[in-house]
Amino acid sequence: MPTISKEFIQEAHGTVDDVRQQDQALEQEEKKVRERLNEIEEMRSNFAKVNARINSYPPSGCEDPCPRCFIIEGVPRKMKPVTPENKIDMFRCSHCELEIEVKA
Ligand SMILES: [Zn+2]
Numbered sequence: 001m002p003t004i005s006k007e008f009i010q011e012a013h014g015t016v017d018d019v020r021q022q023d024q025a026l027e028q029e030e031k032k033v034r035e036r037l038n039e040i041e042e043m044r045s046n047f048a049k050v051n052a053r054i055n056s057y058p059p060s061g062c063e064d065p066c067p068r069c070f071i072i073e074g075v076p077r078k079m080k081p082v083t084p085e086n087k088i089d090m091f092r093c094s095h096c097e098l099e100i101e102v103k104a
Contacts, residue, residue, distance in 0.1 A: 049074070066093035067100075 053071050062076035069077045079091040079100065089102040 064091055066096060066098055068096050068098045069093060072096075 050071055053074060057067065057070055058065050059070060059076045062078055064079045064081075065076040066079045069075050077093060077095050079093045079098070082090040082092050082099070089104065091100045091102065092098070
């Protein structure tokens with residue numbers, strides 16, 4: 001081993017410690033990014049199914065099915081008529097609370 005002052009050795013160890021800390025911080029950051037990427041992939045995969053549901057709306061066997069519930073969840077839920085006001089029929093979904101006005 002070549003001779004060197006202990007301060008040089010200490011500095012070398014300090015530098016390695018700094019790099020290890022950066023590495024650990026990056027590892028944590030990488031883990032979070034991967035988790036978010038997995039979430040995004042799952043959401044996008046679900047959007048493809050959601051998008052395809054427009055082709056089967058309205059579903060058969062359900063009167064006045066809520067468009068939002070059907071498109072987003074694939075669940076046909078009947079929208080209930082609300083007291084008509086000014087010749088406008090209102091329908092409301094009791095699940096997602098969507099309201100639709102149907103003009104007479
Ligand atoms: Zn709904």
